[in-house]
Amino acid sequence: MKMVKLLCVLAAGALLATSNASAQNIRLGADVDAGTLDPRVMRDTTAYRVVNLLYDGLVQLDASLQPSPNLAESWSNPEPTMWIFNLRDGVKFHDGSSLDAGDVVFTFETILDPELKARFRSLFTPIETIEAVDDLTVRITLKEPYAPLLSYLDMGIVPSDYVEGGGDLSSNPVGTGQMQLASWERGSRIVLEPYGDHWSGQTPANGFEFVVVGDNTARAQAFEAGDLEIIQSPLSPQDIGRLVGDDRFQNAIMGGLGITYLNINVSDPLLADPQLRRALSMLVDQETIVGQIYEGVDQVATSILLPSSWAYDASITQPTFDPEGASSAFAAAGWTDTDGNGILDRDGQDLELTLSTHSEDPNRIQALEYIQFLMQENGVNASISISDWPAFSAGVRVGEHQIALLGWLNIVDPDRLMYAQFHSSGTLNWGGYANAEVDQLLDTGRASIDVDDRIAAYQAAAGMIADELPYFVIAYQGYQVFYSGDISLVPDARGMMRSAARN
């Protein structure tokens, strides 16, 4: 049912977008300023959203995350490790120069160069070589078959001549996108104007103005005061309630591309026991966390697969909130309260745990405190550790945590959330989870070009993960947008305007 609702919202957004989009100048609230407008090194949400309008990628992800043609008119996959892309002819960058295969090669070669410090470099490291066959043909050769590649090729293509000639894309971006930079007042606003020579002949709006207001409530108030036309996640739950009740505004809740989860460290001596992990998972009251703390914007998660993904299977489920079941599971794992102090113990040792998260997100802190309360009520002596993101992530990265609450974003392909996280050789497998069968399934999912084979592999792996619980997925993150009544262009589920304008 929720899927149907989501599709309706997306379809409605796309319909709205085509009706009257090009006549407006739209001011959008942003929580941070963009650090850079170079797509290769962008890091923050504002940069993603602005860059999405300034640049085009080889492909574009549609509402169901399927790649569709963009700068590449077509592509083929003659061998499992080779992709050929045929570029659109006559595409021009904002500086008037023509796009050719050399620009595509330059974009990815520089991303792969560690000197550039590109955040998304790891997504492209399976590329062995990328070469220009002719002016409009690009050949990518992979070290090994890598099916998710296509989902990552919406990366904006940059003009090689401009960059090599000393042009600074960070502050003077030059892309082939429908909009071009008009002005950028650092820390305050980024103003975009239509690019008249765009190959599609379309522009989504007369102008966009991304206005930076760091405080969530102040941003909501600026929207109420009529100084912004669109605000979108992140928003404070208390503001959402007020804005929903205001009939001057419309809003849409869409399934986002992120999860909020508990990372249960399987290399911790205590948590190495899957029975204990199962018992603890039964103490996470997802319904209350999602309904009360996230005000129903997020959805209760059932597995590691996102509902918006082609690999989703509703029948794969993790344990649900069940304190009585947890009590039996603790007993089965050998944990009972033998000394009557209210805390479960085994071999004379009390069951003590540390839950951790980062200080930047008050909702996560509240969720963690609620989980701590439930654990304490049920005989687990749980304490909490909160530190800022750099300190927290440094600890988690080296596996110093026991149970950490955090999230993943931009999961455009199941590989993005599973390979590095659960493969025994995975670079983000902080807890050291190892299961040979899961390894094999993830290798299959990554290497196979056949979608059905990939679906089968990811569903099987997700089933095992839901059973062994190195992760307990609390929520599928939702994305909410509010827009004033006269706006006819609504961002898609990633907060992007480009795909909404063209769908």
Add this chain to the structure above:
Amino acid sequence: MLIYTARRLILFLPIAIGIVAVTFAIMQLLPGDPAAVLLGEDASEEGVRDIRQALGLDQPWWIRLGTYYFDLLHGDMGVSYFQNQPVVDAIGQRLVPTLEVAIVALLISIVIGIVFGVVAAVRRGTPIDAFCMLFAQLGVSMPVFWFGILLMYLFAIQLDMLPSIGRGPPLVPALGRALMGNPGDLGLALMHIAMPALTLGLTNAAVISRLVRSSMLETLGQDYIRTARAKGLAPTRIVLVHSLRNAMLTVVSVMGLRFGALLGGAVLTESIFGWPGLGQLAVAAISQRDIPLIQGVVLTFALAFALVNVLVDLLYAVIDPRIRYE
């Protein structure tokens, strides 16, 4: 006085060296790696290692600190890890907006603080005095972020009088144009700066009004004031010329210190009103462990604070001609 000023400014050099060392030490002790933050949640070990090398973070601390001092002496504050631009440029773009708010806020706080303080002292023990001191109490106790949100709710949403967010035209050029007979931009600039400056200024005004009141009460009880009254001077002249001028010494010395608080308060005010200043930049830099940018912002704040305090010292001599600096 010139020699005195030069000496004070030269003294800033060891202070700057100390500030850099202390900031550097704090950043060293804080857990968290800029390279890991730079690469985001999905950073690989190899990626982090490469970035650490590219940023020079794999060097021993004394080499990094020495290099920073060396570059600083050559006017180079380094390149921000996250903004991809020289620290000097990043700060340059944000410094003026922050100074605009801080200075307008200081002016607001001086005017309101002195008026309320003087009135309360002259009308000591009356309901007017009680009202002024209630204002002071409220001003001191109100958190800046809450007061800012309240102002925005009142003036932008309910009364629709002021723009809720953003900065208008730069204030100083707008002032220049207004003096040339074109006041449009100045009006716009003032409308934008009104709420951020009021938010900061009223809290500060509360502190100043209490100080003015107590200094005024002290001077009003002095023998020379009684003499002035006996001579039949107008009460306004007695209060404003004879009493207030002497009471101002305390206020001026506190003003220098309060300027630091205004710069600190800018961090919160800027994020509420979408003001493109150093405060927002500082918060982002700290949460990202952007070491060169943090060093730069801290140094800039320190320099601004030191300069204002030198100015305050010079102001003493203007207010009280008996004070001379050798």
